[in-house]
Amino acid sequence: MADVTTHVDEVRTRRVTNAALGIRRSILQMAEVQGQGYVGQGLAVADVLAVLYFDRLRYRAEDPEWEDRDRLLLSIGHYALALYAALGEAGVLDKSELPTYGADDSRLPMSGMSTYTPGMEISGGSLGHGLGIGVGMALGLRHQGRNAHVYDYLSDGELDEGATWEAAMAAAHHRLGGLTAIVDVNALQADGPTANVLKTESVTEKWRAFGWAAHRVDGNDVPALLAAFDAAQREDEHTPRAIVCDTLVGRGIELLENREKAHFMRIDDDEWATCRTQLEERYAR
Amino acid sequence: MSDAKAKRATTSAMIASIADADQRRSAAPFGHALVALAEERSEVVGLSADLSKYTDMHVFAEAHPERFFQMGMAEQALFGAAAGMAEVGLVPFASTYSVFATRRAYDFLCLDSAEPGLNVNVVAALPGLTTGYGPSHQATEDVAILRGMPNLTIVDPCDAIDIAQAVPALADVPGPTYMRLLRGNVPVVLDEYDYRFALGAAAELRSGRDVILISSGLMTMRALEAAQRLAEDRVDAGVLHVATLKPLDLDTIGRLARGDRLVVTLENHTVIGGLGESIAAGLAFAGEPRNIVPIALPDEFLAAGALPTLHDRYGLSTDRVVERVKQALAA
Numbered sequence: 001m002a003d004v005t006t007h008v009d010e011v012r013t014r015r016v017t018n019a020a021l022g023i024r025r026s027i028l029q030m031a032e033v034q035g036q037g038y039v040g041q042g043l044a045v046a047d048v049l050a051v052l053y054f055d056r057l058r059y060r061a062e063d064p065e066w067e068d069r070d071r072l073l074l075s076i077g078h079y080a081l082a083l084y085a086a087l088g089e090a091g092v093l094d095k096s097e098l099p100t101y102g103a104d105d106s107r108l109p110m111s112g113m114s115t116y117t118p119g120m121e122i123s124g125g126s127l128g129h130g131l132g133i134g135v136g137m138a139l140g141l142r143h144q145g146r147n148a149h150v151y152d153y154l155s156d157g158e159l160d161e162g163a164t165w166e167a168a169m170a171a172a173h174h175r176l177g178g179l180t181a182i183v184d185v186n187a188l189q190a191d192g193p194t195a196n197v198l199k200t201e202s203v204t205e206k207w208r209a210f211g212w213a214a215h216r217v218d219g220n221d222v223p224a225l226l227a228a229f230d231a232a233q234r235e236d237e238h239t240p241r242a243i244v245c246d247t248l249v250g251r252g253i254e255l256l257e258n259r260e261k262a263h264f265m266r267i268d269d270d271e272w273a274t275c276r277t278q279l280e281e282r283y284a285r
Numbered sequence: 286m287s288d289a290k291a292k293r294a295t296t297s298a299m300i301a302s303i304a305d306a307d308q309r310r311s312a313a314p315f316g317h318a319l320v321a322l323a324e325e326r327s328e329v330v331g332l333s334a335d336l337s338k339y340t341d342m343h344v345f346a347e348a349h350p351e352r353f354f355q356m357g358m359a360e361q362a363l364f365g366a367a368a369g370m371a372e373v374g375l376v377p378f379a380s381t382y383s384v385f386a387t388r389r390a391y392d393f394l395c396l397d398s399a400e401p402g403l404n405v406n407v408v409a410a411l412p413g414l415t416t417g418y419g420p421s422h423q424a425t426e427d428v429a430i431l432r433g434m435p436n437l438t439i440v441d442p443c444d445a446i447d448i449a450q451a452v453p454a455l456a457d458v459p460g461p462t463y464m465r466l467l468r469g470n471v472p473v474v475l476d477e478y479d480y481r482f483a484l485g486a487a488a489e490l491r492s493g494r495d496v497i498l499i500s501s502g503l504m505t506m507r508a509l510e511a512a513q514r515l516a517e518d519r520v521d522a523g524v525l526h527v528a529t530l531k532p533l534d535l536d537t538i539g540r541l542a543r544g545d546r547l548v549v550t551l552e553n554h555t556v557i558g559g560l561g562e563s564i565a566a567g568l569a570f571a572g573e574p575r576n577i578v579p580i581a582l583p584d585e586f587l588a589a590g591a592l593p594t595l596h597d598r599y600g601l602s603t604d605r606v607v608e609r610v611k612q613a614l615a616a
Contacts, residue, residue: 067373067374113400114401115400115401115402121372122372122397122401123396123400123401126392126396128361129365129392129393129396129397131365132361132362132364132365132366132368132369132393132397133365133366133368133369133372133397134369135362135365135366135369136365136366136367136368136369136370136371136372136373136377137369137370137372137373138369139354139366139369139370140330140369140370140372140373140374140375141373143330143351143352143370143375144373144374144375146373162361163361163362163365163393166357166359166361166362167359167361167362167365167366169357169359169362170356170357170359170362170366173357174354
């Protein structure tokens with residue numbers, strides 16, 4: 001039995017890892033066409049998005065509005081680049097559309113907009129909104145007797161916003177086991193390192209204090225992520241779950257992993273080829 | 286009568302109702318209208334931010350406890366959650382005070398509901414000057430704050446009948462709505478007129494050759510009273526009730542504002558950014574500018590005190606309306 005479990009885990013890990021590589025390739029492609037974008041953050045969250053779309057979410061690629069689907073809310077709307085890549089990998093978007101990212105009249109704007117893009121559940125970007133909407137969706141879905149799960153993807157910077165904690169209290173009060181917060185901790189905000197802008201640690205303890213079941217995991221370690229999502233699923237059915245994911249800005253590309261961290265990561269014209277090469281080399285290991 | 290007159294007007298005594306002592310009233314018309322709507326439409330739900338008892342939402346919460354969601358004193362979460370519920374196909378009515386709905390939670394109504402065009406219905410009590418609690422509770426600029434929000438429908442009902450008829454109409458609007466709620470014992474006025482609430486349509490309640498009083502919300506009640514009083518002085522004043530502030534029925538307003546009648550606007554709101562300015566701008570933009578006498582609250586933080594005292598001081602009482610119209614006619 002142990003062998004079977006191990007084998008299943010290996011299959012899951014391989015599937016998710018392959019998807020994460022595809023997501024990273026698309027992120028690079030889109031960012032190069034646009035010459036800018038949240039490349040560093042996108043690369044950081046690629047593994048979590050791969051886990052979501054290739055292991056956890058129930059959705060129909062050909063019917064993004066399927067009413068019993070699990071919902072992934074991109075509260076961090078400026079990470080749209082990464083979600084488009086994931087939607088392309090998942091077949092919700094045609095990959096041929098991805099290079100239109102950020103172009104005039106594209107369905108793929110720089111910051112996520114629900115009215116523009118199939119599979120984009122909310123218009124995030126004004127930070128601190130996603131969790132409150134997630135509370136309403138989870139309440140509404142439970143009221144309707146649907147068992148669809150709601151995931152809100154937010155960042156450590158969003159923990160500065162009081163609205164996040166209003167929603168966190170409401171979720172625990174209403175016993176919303178159908179809601180999971182995925183907290184991306186890349187320790188970086190617009191004005192610099194999170195620790196300097198506004199100290200948010202201890203993040204995990206904060207969620208627990210608000211009545212959530214919280215897990216913390218290396219958000220770039222696929223087997224560990226799968227285990228953390230599995231563990232979160234086993235939590236009490238009336239308790240909302242938080243999965244705090246520590247991620248590395250620029251993950252997967254050595255040049256960017258080692259570059260000075262900035263909200264907007266600078267990539268010179270002659271560096272894109274190096275990025276592509278380094279990404280393939282990393283995954284070929 | 287002399288005893289009643291001698292009794293000192295107090296803030297607390299006057300907060301519950303805008304009805305005069307001898308006026309016909311209806312208790313909690315919004316709450317009862319929502320209960321009636323909920324019986325027809327299973328997707329209707331209610332939310333409040335620790336103010337259900339003070340927004341007449343408690344009537345709904347008692348009738349349909351499983352369809353009422355208490356969000357605590359957290360207006361951002363209130364509007365976020367309402368949007369999430371609308372996203373999954375419910376029709377939420379979310380109640381709080383006007384000051385909190387507008388000043389505190391604007392971004393959450395704007396981006397979570399208005400931008401995606403969701404059916405979220407905000408029910409906002411204590412609009413304009415309907416409490417003596419001072420600026421913390423007096424939403425004198427709520428319409429000015431909200432008018433620039435695309436996709437938002439704004440209604441300012443006059444009485445219990447208006448509210449009861451507006452509730453199902455608001456649920457029928459696909460996008461978000463904001464209703465300036467009169468709560469508690471609400472006056473019953475419009476049944477004496479051939480009136481039905483129709484979203485987006487201004488209604489001529491009374492015709493008049495000398496003056497046209499264009500009003501919204503509780504000021505329509507005052508306009509009707511003022512018109513009667515003016516008639517005693519042989520001034521013939523018409524009343525146009527504008528229950529929907531956005532979209533504004535400029536066709537009807539423009540038609541009735543034409544000619545040489547005195548045009549007066551009456552609103553329970555600051556003179557900045559409400560009904561009067563909307564009409565002045567709308568008529569000017571349409572190439573039909575008019576001189577308008579604006580009866581509205583001043584551009585200042587208002588005093589605390591008893592509501593009748595304050596309405597008199599700031600020009601919203603019937604006495605002051607009559608006085609202002611007569612002055613304008615004499616000028």
